[in-house]
Amino acid sequence: xxxxxKTSPSLLLNNGVAMPALGLGVYLAPAEQAADxxxxxxxxxxxxxxxxxxxxNERAVGKGIRASGVPRHELxxxxxxxxxxxxYEAAMRGFEGSLSRLGLDYIDxxxxxxxxxxxxxxxxxxxxxxxxxxxDGRIRAIGVCNFLxxxxxxxxxxxxxxxxxxxxxxxxxxxxxxxxxxxxxLGIVTQAWAPIGGTYLRNKNAVTKGADxxxxxxxxxxxxxxxxxxxxxxxxxxxxxxxxxxxxxxVHAERIVENFDVFDFALTAEEVARIDAxxxxxxAGGDPETFTAASYPTDVDAQ
Numbered sequence: 001x002x003x004x005x006k007t008s009p010s011l012l013l014n015n016g017v018a019m020p021a022l023g024l025g026v027y028l029a030p031a032e033q034a035a036d037x038x039x040x041x042x043x044x045x046x047x048x049x050x051x052x053x054x055x056x057n058e059r060a061v062g063k064g065i066r067a068s069g070v071p072r073h074e075l076x077x078x079x080x081x082x083x084x085x086x087x088y089e090a091a092m093r094g095f096e097g098s099l100s101r102l103g104l105d106y107i108d109x110x111x112x113x114x115x116x117x118x119x120x121x122x123x124x125x126x127x128x129x130x131x132x133x134x135x136d137g138r139i140r141a142i143g144v145c146n147f148l149x150x151x152x153x154x155x156x157x158x159x160x161x162x163x164x165x166x167x168x169x170x171x172x173x174x175x176x177x178x179x180x181x182x183x184x185x186l187g188i189v190t191q192a193w194a195p196i197g198g199t200y201l202r203n204k205n206a207v208t209k210g211a212d213x214x215x216x217x218x219x220x221x222x223x224x225x226x227x228x229x230x231x232x233x234x235x236x237x238x239x240x241x242x243x244x245x246x247x248x249x250x251v252h253a254e255r256i257v258e259n260f261d262v263f264d265f266a267l268t269a270e271e272v273a274r275i276d277a278x279x280x281x282x283x284a285g286g287d288p289e290t291f292t293a294a295s296y297p298t299d300v301d302a303q
Contacts (some may be wrong), residue, residue: 001080002137002164004060006045006176006248006260006261006263006264007045008020008022008023008045008046008047008048008262009021009022009240009263010091010191010236010261011243011245012039012107013141013164013165013189014162014164014188014189015141015164016206017108017140017141017164017277018124019048019050019076019108019109019165019189019245020046020047020194020245021048021240021244021245022039022046022048022236022240022246022247022259022260022262023047023048023049023050023076023078023245023246023247023249024038024046024048024049024050024247024248024249024250025050025193025247025249026047026049026050026051026055026057026061027052027055027056027080027194027249028055029055029060029061030057030076030251031056031057031059032060032109033060033251034051034057034060034061034064034251035060035061035063035064035067036064036253037054037064037129037250037251037253037256038061038063038064038065038067038068039062039065039067039068039227039254040253040257041064041256041260042064042065042067042068042075043068043070044072044202044256044257045260046256046260047070047074047076048075048076048077048078048245048247049061049064049065049075049076049077049079049124050079050080050193051077051079051080051102051169052079052080052082052111052113053079053080053082053085053094053097053098053101053113053300054080054082054113054192054296054298054300055294056298056300056303057265057303058098058101058102058303059101059102059103059303061077061102062101062104063102063103064149065077065102065103065104065192066103070210070213071126072104072105074085075108076105076108076109076184076211077102077107077108077109078107078108078109078110078111079102079107079110079111080110080112080113080117080145081095081098081110081111081112081113081126081130081244082109082113082291082293082298082300083095083112083114083116083119083291083293084114084121084298084300085300086112086116086119086122086125086126086156086293087122087126088125088126088128088129088209089179091125091127091129091130092127092129092133092244093243094300095110095129095130095133095138097300097301098110099238101303106137106138106139106140106142106261107138107139107141107146108139108141109139109140109141109143109164109165110133110134110141110142110143111141111142111143111144111145111165111167112130112143112144112145112147113128113145114145114146114286114288114289115144115146115147115148115151115288115291115293116190116224116292116293117151117216117288117289117290117291118292119292120151120154120183123155124158124269125148125160126156127142127144127155127159128141128159128237130179131161131176134179140192141164141165141215142161142163142164142194143163143164143166143167143188143189144163144167144292145166145168146164146166146167146168146169146286146288147163147166148169148179148288148289149165149178149179149181149287150190152166152182152186156186162186162188162189163188164188164189165181165188165189165190165191165245166183166188166190166191167191167192167193167247168190168191168192168193169192169193169194169283169284170190170192170193170194170239170244171192171194171195171197171199171214171232171235172197172214172217172220172235172238172278172279173200173207173208173209173213173277173278173280173284174279174280174281174282174283174284175204175276175278175279177281188259189244189245190242190243190245191244191246191247192239192244192246192247193244193247193249193285194249194262194284194285195235195239195244195246195247196213196215196231196232196235197213197214197215197234197235197284199215199283199284199285200201200206200212200248201213201270202214202216202284203254203284203285206284207280207281207282207284208280208283209279209280214231214235214278215231215232215235216231217278218248219275219278220234220235220275221272223267223271223275227265229262229265229278230258232248232258232259233258233259233261233262234267235275236248236259236262237262237265237266237267238267238272238275240262241266241267241272242272248256302303
């Protein structure tokens with residue numbers, strides 16, 4: 001069976017919308033490469049594509065969607081609102097910008113990109129704007145990224161809304177059990193960014209567990225040998241076996257196809273638990289407790 005003939009399982013969001021569990025992420029994908037990556041992914045069977053205004057490649061993602069030849073209604077497109085556009089009216093404008101750059105009539109999943117604890121009132125107002133857009137049929141589902149359990153609780157208390165998805169840093173070296181427990185309790189889908197541990201290649205000071213990245217750990221490489229798969233495929237399978245959504249990023253066609261070829265095997269419960277035990281308890285990416293729009297200066301309108 002070719003990868004293109006396989007289909008990702010879906011996860012049911014808390015508003016009844018079905019979301020593919022496995023998708024393509026385009027963080028750090030240069031605009032000149034992102035269009036081809038998206039088109040290749042969709043033609044290879046992917047139906048979920050995840051971008052963000054701050055990635056500065058929404059136009060390229062839209063181009064790739066159109067080049068794929070797959071009807072829009074078969075796709076699930078996610079993008080994110082940057083903290084520099086938090087607040088009610090600013091969020092409305094931010095959404096219109098993303099929609100225009102993508103060249104779409106609606107967004108399947110729209111996310112707050114980070115909590116901003118020092119300006120949480122603006123974070124809440126942005127979420128209220130997103131809920132209005134959802135009610136108007138311009139977004140199918142809304143959620144957040146990088147929210148810790150207490151951020152989720154405050155958002156719920158102040159809006160009465162439970163996000164459909166929380167996209168968080170999650171991989172075998174950083175498994176976030178507290179966040180996952182909160183998601184399970186509230187009915188939020190856990191979605192992993194940097195699911196195969198790319199953050200560890202970018203952060204040389206990151207805490208690891210006997211290898212530079214999860215892909216080099218002897219446990220992962222050993223399981224790859226057992227199943228005749230790549231280490232990345234084993235880690236992606238670990239996410240799926242946990243019931244997570246994962247959005248591995250690549251701009252290389254052969255790796256995009258390989259990352260989707262994970263539906264013909266499954267890890268045992270004991271193997272999943274052994275991978276869980278690789279957790280370091282230390283994140284390699286940004287800190288949600290201190291994040292502001294100035295943490296990664298980005299002019300989302302200059303694209």
